[in-house]
Amino acid sequence: MASNDVGSVAQALFSTARDDGAIAISIEPRDIAPLAADEVLIRVEAAPVNPSDMGLLYGVADVASARVDAPAAHPTMVMDVPPALSRAVAGRLGQALPVGNEGAGTVIAAGASDEAQALLGKIVATFGGAMYRSHRTARAVDCLVLPDGASAREGASLTVNPLTAMAMVGTLRRGGYSALCHTAAASNLGQMLVKLCAAEGVPLVNIVRSAEQAALLRGIGAQHVVDSSQADFMAALTDALAETGATLAFDAIGGGALAGQILTAMEAAQVKKGAPFSIYGTNVHKQVNIYGALDMGPTTFSRSFGLQWGISGFLLTPYLMSLTPQEVGEMRAFVIAHRNDIFASHYSADISLADMVRPDLAQAIAAKATGKKYLLNPSI
């Protein structure tokens, strides 16, 4: 098969910021272009709905206002953007943006090159956007081939969260840190990080916000779990940071006081370990990398941690770009080998493209609750 012969139309999900103040999420047919020599056509069978996808999918819209847009030509759900936040969508007005960072499926057609032809019939995982569609064209070189017998479900989430967990450990090693601290730690990514740090011998302080989440993490072997809903949170966090020596944190929450509280507790941990007094604080650099926006509010902190500290953003893509292709290849091979243990993802339900325009489901997805990740199969 030298080019696609599967029919010329894919069903695809788009998110459009309209000038009437709504974000519209629609399922629309799109022509499938003939394949170039180095391309393959994937029937997408599994794609996670991750918090990072929701940033584009729902944007700053009020998901509680979601409703079906019955007069629309295609299945469409709309939700209102609060007027105070309308500037946040100004740059995307009128553009039907494809959604879905990663996913997996079966290669059903291939371009003429040997590399593309070799993938015919294989289950592959890929990333790079526009995965929420029944059929997606990808370059053969961007496809990760799953071992024989592995399912698309096993390949759905092999990029975003696993590589970010590995990037956290890589950042620790590069920076000469000895231990990590992580927030929203009962997330899928957080559970991967618990297992990865155990395998790599990296002490890890996990911050969660409920007793159930603490129990979940202890159940998979976490040694240091601190619950921010408890009255002794700051004391317990300081103890755990002193015990592990963690001065590098990755914060998925972003908004609110937690990033500053972590820096405060890191400084207190250094003092507790006997750092000499100085009005400038200890000489130990303390670093929080904000890598998510689970709380979209402002990041607030009072500087009670001396002057050796930093708060930065962190994104997987630039981190990967700082590595050699061989290093990225080794990370990917490690992820595939450990797809069913360290990097296993957990899904609460399998859904279809039609489900993605159901208001009740949008509200459930947008809650981003522990153990409530949805797996989309756009081909059903």
Ligand SMILES: NC(=O)c1ccc[n+]([C@@H]2O[C@H](COP(=O)([O-])OP(=O)(O)OC[C@H]3O[C@@H](n4cnc5c(N)ncnc54)[C@H](OP(=O)(O)O)[C@@H]3O)[C@@H](O)[C@H]2O)c1
């Ligand atoms: N920067 C990057 O390159 C990058 C790459 C990958 C992932 N990420 C980020 O990694 C994070 C985890 O992703 P995931 O797919 O593993 O998530 P997930 O499995 O969907 O879990 C989300 C977790 O966040 C918690 N949560 C939600 N809202 C919260 C809030 N306001 N405050 C505290 N906790 C909150 C939930 O706990 P409750 O049940 O208590 O709500 C849940 O445990 C996301 O923020 C994502 O954007 C970033």
